[in-house]
Amino acid sequence: METLIRFFMIFKTFIVFLMLEVLSLVLVFTYNDYQHGQYFNSSNELVGRMYEVMNTVTGYFSLNRTNEDLARENSRLKTQLSSAQAMIEYYREDSTYMQRKALADSGNYSFVTARVISTSFSKSHNYLTLDKGSADGIQSEMGVIGQTGVVGIVSAVSPHFSIVIPLLNISSRLSVKVKNKSQTGALVWKGEDYRYASLEEVPTYIPVAKGDSVVTSGYSTIFPEGMYVGKVSRSGRSSDNNLRIDVSLGIDFSRLAYVDVIKFKNAPEVKKLQEEGTDENEQ
């Protein structure tokens, strides 16, 4: 026994060394073994806690990147959400939807849906930019309508973009009429409130009441007859023999997302005929 103890004393360093190395190897191999690796890995309660604490510290090192990732995901989700919302509104409160469907069914008109990529409504010469252009068949002088009413008229096109002069442009002039009345007038905007436009050239003898619908007259190839523009919000006499009518616009220009460009199939033919007619008059 004494010899054994002396043996241990002499070789104690080496024995401790061997024991520790064997213990390490046992740990290495039991850890690699899926069945037994439950005590000394990060799924262990104690180490899990430690990681949690560590993460509160190390988390700061990657905060910037995490922030960036989150911001990117946020913007992606926001884009998705807004387009989903736009689509929902498109089908829910779409007062022009049935009209458009009827027009499209008649075969004379077709529609190009475009996204509004830039807009302004606070200047006096406002313009919209759409993400579709001549490559999608859009040409200048085409009508543009939104979910809840007329938007404006295309003024210029490039292959993939087009510029629209909306109703909210002091040089815009749209031929309209009060629904169920034959008298037409001109819808103009004076550059004041983006929610209202003025209806001019309606004689005082026409009975126009608050709440009457204002629709396109159809006296051009741009808009078919009867497209919803807005509602009469105020009607009264002006100094001349015409009424002063304020029209509450159907379209909210402050939150335009998707619009439809109206393609009138026979527009070139009508235009040609009109030109021929004026030519003959001149001769």
Added chain:
Amino acid sequence: MNSKIILNYGWQFLAYLLVQVMVLNYIDFMGVATPYLFVLFLITLPTEISTVSLMLIAFVMGLIVDVCSDTVGVNAFACVLMSYLKPRLCKLFAPADAEGEAPSFRSFGKGRFFQFALLMVLVHHFCFYLLENGTLIDLGGTLFKAFESSVFTMVLICCIEYFKYRHNR
């Protein structure tokens, strides 16, 4: 050794561990090199400490680093081996008047300490990477990683030791 010195080493132990598991473990320089600076604590423990105590300290320290980096047993093995060899290497490199002192630039001399530390680091890193890989597949890649990490660790060790050297002078 009085209690003040032991307390001082206790703080160092914690500091090296914290820096290792919270910062250095996350460095993956060019995809191959991670510095294992905590071995410097074991390297610079005074030579008067018995080899058994040294190995026990090394085992505990290695195991803590292991548990935090999911390499259980690997660092412990490498650290115990390194500590077992430490007294023998000390005999080789330590000058006669540095008996029982903590290895450093000052006690060993710059060149001797560098060689001593380099050997210790190489033992630890090659042992660690070979055992961590566990196979002889891509042996060249494993050895390259061990070498790269050794260089990285040595650079850090030299910086710290040089700073200590200037500070204590």
